[in-house]
Amino acid sequence: MMMGPGGPPDLSNAELVDFTVESGENRVRLKLKDGSVVEIRVEINQVFRVGNDPVTGLPQYVAISPTFLRIVSCPKELRRAPLKPSSGKDVKNLPGFS
Numbered sequence: 001m002m003m004g005p006g007g008p009p010d011l012s013n014a015e016l017v018d019f020t021v022e023s024g025e026n027r028v029r030l031k032l033k034d035g036s037v038v039e040i041r042v043e044i045n046q047v048f049r050v051g052n053d054p055v056t057g058l059p060q061y062v063a064i065s066p067t068f069l070r071i072v073s074c075p076k077e078l079r080r081a082p083l084k085p086s087s088g089k090d091v092k093n094l095p096g097f098s
Helices: none
Strands: 015-017 027-031 037-042 046-052 059-064 067-073
Touching: none
Parallel strands: none
Antiparallel strands: 015 046, 027 037, 037 067, 046 059
16 A cells, blocks of 8 residues: 555554455565675565545555565675674574475
């Protein structure tokens, strides 16, 4: 849904709409111009019906969806030495997504 000149839609009167995923891949792999390969994954958490478009009369929806980005590969010249983690956790063991 495109945002109008008034900014984001008012969700105070929005109706939560239940959904099931029928098809489609929820991730995309991109090769960037700098040589890096990243994978982006989107998860839809909630869908709200926020009214109808005044011009077309079609229903309008808002999807609440966090986006996750994972570096698959990158050129060695873009890498820097990691900072020492203050929490004591081994950063190599942090979970990603697969």
